[in-house]
Amino acid sequence: MVASGRRPDRLATDGGEFARLLAENERYTESFDRSALTPAPLSGLAIVACMDARLDVEEALGLRTGDAHIIRNAGGIATDDVVRSLIVSQQLLGTDEIVVIGHTGCGLLGVDEDGLRDRLAAASGRRLDIGFGSFDDLEASVHRSVERLRTHPWLKRVPVHGLVFDVTTGRLLEVD
């Protein structure tokens, strides 16, 4: 069972999480043999998903190394930066299908944006003029992102799917 937001052993290891990552990577290289892969994703897919730690995009979708571009941000929202990434994905690396993934229990559901802006302004001494992408309706949020990507003038007219990932079951529900 997970009792808190940290691994129990986190503070007990010298060097902390970052040293552990480098050690894990050393092991990873021993079995790594994907030198034949090119930058163009094998499946032609570009995935747009939330950054949430409980969503392992490759495992949940059965994707292998080299299969798909994976673009992730807070909320899995089709921001301008996602559009930039998708232009690069389509124009330079040939992807021709998009999957947008939101998820249950998202940290952006019902966030008090004014409160967050006030807190950051007080801490930094600088007023914030940005939005954080919070939403009240998960499926509606996925739908908005799907619609933006389906109609954006600089993106190709390719299939765009919308899914919701259930963090308690691992199941993907098609919503668009």
Add this chain to the structure above:
Amino acid sequence: MVASGRRPDRLATDGGEFARLLAENERYTESFDRSALTPAPLSGLAIVACMDARLDVEEALGLRTGDAHIIRNAGGIATDDVVRSLIVSQQLLGTDEIVVIGHTGCGLLGVDEDGLRDRLAAASGRRLDIGFGSFDDLEASVHRSVERLRTHPWLKRVPVHGLVFDVTTGRLLEVD
């Protein structure tokens, strides 16, 4: 060996890649048991990485489901949208360490941005005023992103590491 940018069997399957994803997810749910995980990443880490298909962030870093926020875009660049995601990650979900990952053979290395803008403008009939984030020096690009995140007024003063992933060996090299 990979001969082209597509799986050989791609066009032979009814419904294509998307149907395969849903079938893979059905299998995934059968062994899924992470219902005790909360939105707060267990390791306290937020990873910022390129969307490249050859970089499986979880596997390359030995991360397990629930461990870390994973933010990805074209280039693994610290854009405004990455800053937005990191504010959410730090303020709402308690992460306190950042790892930025660029990689060899990135599709954004040395891109002719003017040519790409002209091509998109011709196809869409609308002039583009955006940049794509291309760069000529991989380590310098990682360094710029690390510096921006270390000094950004709305981000906490937490450790920020810079790594380069070698797509031919799977190895991570610490550059910042």
